[in-house]
Amino acid sequence: MPMEGIYLFALLCGAMVLLAGTGIGALLVGRWSARWAVALGGGGAVAACLAGLAAAIAALALRFQKTAVLPWNIPHGSFALGVDPLSAFFLVPMFLLSGLAAVYGIGYFRPWRGRNPGRFWLSYNLLVASMALVLTARNGMLFLVAWEAMSLASFFLVVFDDEAAATREAGWIYLVATHIGTAFLLALFILLGCANGSQDFAAFAAPGGATGLMFLLALVGFGTKAGLFPLHVWLPEAHPAAPSPVSAVMSGVMIKTGIYGIVRTLEILGSVPGWCAWLVLGIGTVSGVLGVLFALAQHDLKRLLAYSSVENIGIIAMGLGLGMLGLHYGSPGIAALGFAGGLLHVLNHAMFKGLLFLGAGAVVHATGTRGIEALGGLLKRMPWTGAAFLAGSVAICGLPPFNGFAGEFLIYAGSFKAILGAGALALGGVTVLVALALIGGLATACFTRAFGIVFLGESRSPVAKAAHEVDATMRGPMLILAVLCLVIGLAAGTVVRFMEPAVGMLSGSSVAEGGGGSVQWIFPMALSSVLLLLIMAAGALVFFRRSCLAGRPMRETVTWDCGYAAPAASMQYTATGFAQPLTNAAARILRSRVEFHPPKGIFPSTASFHAETPDIARESLFDPMFRKTAAWLGRLYWLQQGRVHFYILYIVVALMVLLGWALRP
Amino acid sequence: MNTASMLHPLLALLLAPLLPGVINRTKAFFAGRRGPPLLQTYFDLWKLFRKGAVYSRTTTWIFRAGPIVNFACLLAALMVLPLGRVAAPLSFAGDLVLLAYLLGLGRFFTVAAALDTGSSFEGMGASREVQFAVFAEPALLVGLAALARHAQALSLTPIYAGLSSASWSVSFPMLALLGMGLFILFLSENCRIPVDDPNTHLELTMIHEVMVLDHGSVDFGFVQWGSSLKLWILGALWTGLMPPGATGRPLLDLAAGVAWMLVLAVATGIAESIMARVRLLRVPQLLVGAGVLCALGLLLTFR
Numbered sequence: 001m002p003m004e005g006i007y008l009f010a011l012l013c014g015a016m017v018l019l020a021g022t023g024i025g026a027l028l029v030g031r032w033s034a035r036w037a038v039a040l041g042g043g044g045a046v047a048a049c050l051a052g053l054a055a056a057i058a059a060l061a062l063r064f065q066k067t068a069v070l071p072w073n074i075p076h077g078s079f080a081l082g083v084d085p086l087s088a089f090f091l092v093p094m095f096l097l098s099g100l101a102a103v104y105g106i107g108y109f110r111p112w113r114g115r116n117p118g119r120f121w122l123s124y125n126l127l128v129a130s131m132a133l134v135l136t137a138r139n140g141m142l143f144l145v146a147w148e149a150m151s152l153a154s155f156f157l158v159v160f161d162d163e164a165a166a167t168r169e170a171g172w173i174y175l176v177a178t179h180i181g182t183a184f185l186l187a188l189f190i191l192l193g194c195a196n197g198s199q200d201f202a203a204f205a206a207p208g209g210a211t212g213l214m215f216l217l218a219l220v221g222f223g224t225k226a227g228l229f230p231l232h233v234w235l236p237e238a239h240p241a242a243p244s245p246v247s248a249v250m251s252g253v254m255i256k257t258g259i260y261g262i263v264r265t266l267e268i269l270g271s272v273p274g275w276c277a278w279l280v281l282g283i284g285t286v287s288g289v290l291g292v293l294f295a296l297a298q299h300d301l302k303r304l305l306a307y308s309s310v311e312n313i314g315i316i317a318m319g320l321g322l323g324m325l326g327l328h329y330g331s332p333g334i335a336a337l338g339f340a341g342g343l344l345h346v347l348n349h350a351m352f353k354g355l356l357f358l359g360a361g362a363v364v365h366a367t368g369t370r371g372i373e374a375l376g377g378l379l380k381r382m383p384w385t386g387a388a389f390l391a392g393s394v395a396i397c398g399l400p401p402f403n404g405f406a407g408e409f410l411i412y413a414g415s416f417k418a419i420l421g422a423g424a425l426a427l428g429g430v431t432v433l434v435a436l437a438l439i440g441g442l443a444t445a446c447f448t449r450a451f452g453i454v455f456l457g458e459s460r461s462p463v464a465k466a467a468h469e470v471d472a473t474m475r476g477p478m479l480i481l482a483v484l485c486l487v488i489g490l491a492a493g494t495v496v497r498f499m500e501p502a503v504g505m506l507s508g509s510s511v512a513e514g515g516g517g518s519v520q521w522i523f524p525m526a527l528s529s530v531l532l533l534l535i536m537a538a539g540a541l542v543f544f545r546r547s548c549l550a551g552r553p554m555r556e557t558v559t560w561d562c563g564y565a566a567p568a569a570s571m572q573y574t575a576t577g578f579a580q581p582l583t584n585a586a587a588r589i590l591r592s593r594v595e596f597h598p599p600k601g602i603f604p605s606t607a608s609f610h611a612e613t614p615d616i617a618r619e620s621l622f623d624p625m626f627r628k629t630a631a632w633l634g635r636l637y638w639l640q641q642g643r644v645h646f647y648i649l650y651i652v653v654a655l656m657v658l659l660g661w662a663l664r665p
Numbered sequence: 666m667n668t669a670s671m672l673h674p675l676l677a678l679l680l681a682p683l684l685p686g687v688i689n690r691t692k693a694f695f696a697g698r699r700g701p702p703l704l705q706t707y708f709d710l711w712k713l714f715r716k717g718a719v720y721s722r723t724t725t726w727i728f729r730a731g732p733i734v735n736f737a738c739l740l741a742a743l744m745v746l747p748l749g750r751v752a753a754p755l756s757f758a759g760d761l762v763l764l765a766y767l768l769g770l771g772r773f774f775t776v777a778a779a780l781d782t783g784s785s786f787e788g789m790g791a792s793r794e795v796q797f798a799v800f801a802e803p804a805l806l807v808g809l810a811a812l813a814r815h816a817q818a819l820s821l822t823p824i825y826a827g828l829s830s831a832s833w834s835v836s837f838p839m840l841a842l843l844g845m846g847l848f849i850l851f852l853s854e855n856c857r858i859p860v861d862d863p864n865t866h867l868e869l870t871m872i873h874e875v876m877v878l879d880h881g882s883v884d885f886g887f888v889q890w891g892s893s894l895k896l897w898i899l900g901a902l903w904t905g906l907m908p909p910g911a912t913g914r915p916l917l918d919l920a921a922g923v924a925w926m927l928v929l930a931v932a933t934g935i936a937e938s939i940m941a942r943v944r945l946l947r948v949p950q951l952l953v954g955a956g957v958l959c960a961l962g963l964l965l966t967f968r
Contacts, residue, residue, distance in 0.1 A: 376783075377723070377783075379725045379727065380725055390727075390777075394770070394773060397769070397773060398766065399766055399769055399770040399773060400763065400766055400767060400770060405766060409759060409762055409763075412759060412762045413758060413759045413762075413819070416758075416759065416762075416810065416813055416819050417819070419810050419813065419814055419963075420813065420814055420817055420819070422967075426967065430807075430810070430963070433803075433806055433807065433810055434803050434806075434807060437765075437802045437803035437805075437806040437807075438799065438802070438803050440766070440769065440802055441769075441795075441798045441799035441800070441801075441802040441803070442799055444769060444772065444773055444776075444795055444798060445795035445796065445798070445799060447773075448773060448776045448777055448780065448791065448795055449795075451777065452776065452777055452780030452781070452791070453780070456725065456727060456777065456780045456781040456783070457723060457780060457781065457782070457783030457788075458723055458783040522758065522759075524757040524758075526745075526755040526756070526757040526760075527757055527759075527760075527763065529744075529755065530741050530744050530745060530755060530760075530763060531741075533740070533741050533744060534737055534738065534740075534741040534767070535737075537736075537737035537740045537741060538733055538734055538737035541733045541736055541737055541887070542733060544883075545729070545733060545883050545884070545887075548714050548715070548882075548883040548886075549717070549718055549882065549883060552715075552716065552717035552718070552882075553717035553718075554717060554718050554719075554720070555717075555718075555719045555720070556719070556720055556721070556722050557719055557720075557721060557722065558721060558722060558723075559721040559722075559723050559724075559782045559783055559784045559879055560721075560784065560878060560879055561784060561785075561786075562786075569783070571785050572783045572784070572785055572788060573780070573785050573787075573788025573789060573791075573792065577788070577792065578788060578791070578792045579792070580792070581792060581793065581796040582795075582796050582799060585796075585949060
């Protein structure tokens, strides 16, 4: 192994060990001193993330591709760690966002109310370490152990505020969902292991037989973590329940390990049947459209963001699906564009969704409520948070010059290229095009609503009126993320060139080859110059406006309201009202429960309107399924006597049966 | 790129305020009135840019940034916009997506500025604006996809450069369908009848006008100039379909483009004179109809 390889692995393993060590240390120290526990846990997380980030960026830049095997005494297991462009590409946003969220967490949890902060930092640092392990594991057994560690660490973070019954229920749903997903992964790895005689990824290279079935197992197992519709049911429960820095990490990067799993499976299986590509494209489209529709109907800020994650995972899946279609129909250029768009959106979504969840956390921190309808006018009281949230909102709508546009632009380019071609591939292109445009329009509606109702206008409640800006440890990470969103948007060509090796692992060809030459063709100077011109024009217009108004009278008054005598904050448009034309149009899908008390009589005293939109997959798929299963399993209650000697009898019987099985001729 | 393509953005900036004038004169002619002067928008702009300002205490910098960002987006969009056979100053694969998304960014900030006032009227307008955009955006992109497939190009300039009188005789049905679809989109995105009425001051029926109710002075100047520019930009997507083909003399092509733009303004005036506004609840159907026309056009390219 070359020298830089040793350094890289040392840096990565060091980061993981540091995370685990400081996490445990924080828990122990926290018994005596909350301050030292935060310093140890938070400081350790930030330091480890910096080290890991450096290693990941170096690995990506060097196109590093190596596996190191450490001894591990587990049947079928080997401690095989590997770094290749694909792993390195996912590690970059993972360490970046986890580090920033750790800084934010230090400020977010400042009033400790006498509890041990080590509890939080232990789970948090273990979550980050296990995500790093998931992304670098090169053995099925090791991968599953890391996967389970990641699920459990995030479960403990979701139920961190365990005094609330709703939080405990959310944690329960998450625990069940993630384990159902893991069950499918277990089946996948058993199949792969049986076919190849080893659990090492290196031996998986040439699988025998049912690649379609294997991919389907991976899609369900990893799709549950990623939040693809209809497996997304845990997202809108767990994300709002978790503390905000955790929501940011879970939504920004943890669910991306599901995407990593899907693309890693693709890379291992080599080629999959054509229907898999159509399936991914179809599920992506459905997730994208339904995700944003449900986001539009929410009035809990963090629940809205959780549904928007379903939407963005859908966009990523659409990119991957387009890439798979391109491979299937022998169009490497379209494949490269689709995969590149999907992967770039992974990075982008980590940035802006992380930012938005941190922003939502700041709002919750300042006002104590997640309800959009109770907020308003926060931009005046929280100017920095508001500006950062605005940047995130524009970016998530895929609007230039921010990074969301760059990722969607690649997928659009792939779909247009497909449309110019012939046959089934063109149909895929049209599907992606229409879905992306529709999602774009709906996302604009959703995020003008989220930003507009929360941060603009007049405050709708006393808590919003009393809000205050958050401190520097919380502001800093948000502003860094906002700047990164803009920088990635403006320097998209450089970023794509940087991630080329990762795209090449999936598509077999690079984005540059798709255009016959360089990355230049897809993010040409002309595009960057239009974006720069946009910014410069806005700057010039600001000066023009100032010079026009110089020396002229400027007055302040109330908003024009038809001369009404007593304007009140409650007369503003509400979030529900703002979205109502669209939620009404989609009423058959959303199935909102409306509680409407219309004004009655000549002098109506009270009237109210309230709409609640439960999750369609949970209501009509999972709840009935689980109720049936519970009823069916209820018939086995007689086994559970509650007497110890019966249980001992069961154990003895089981042992006898196993003995007989072992001694069979 | 040549002199004409450098000249076009400048010309668009200067001539765009003429379009509302032409539309209004046409409408006045149909109504038997004399109507406002042709150059009324220029007079308005001149007046607005020299006025002092009144701001609501509720508003923040978003309210002031809205018209500026919208205007900057339209200026940037002019950079990739061809006028008929006149090439855009900049052209690259995928610039049609950039054009659509620049309009989207302008819309985002216009809506945000409207919500910033805390006025229920403006909230209503903003809500309608984002609702109609949901239906209009897929239609626009499908229409552009049909043209892209027809020309086998990914950029607006080559897409429109290839069209000529000959293409009308070869693929008449497709171009006719797209012409209808894009004309409906032109009317709705610019808030004209039958979707919106730019003249009414009854807030409950308005969409765009109600969103800018609180803007005044130089800000309102940007809004007015911006809406003329938007007429020009979406108009160019329609007039580009029209014959003749490239004459070989760029300045002549430019003149043809401007002439078609005036024809479009007159056609808009006629459409507004002979049609009534449709009910708001019917607007999505109209836009889906435009989308279907564009999709049929796309389908016809798959022969």
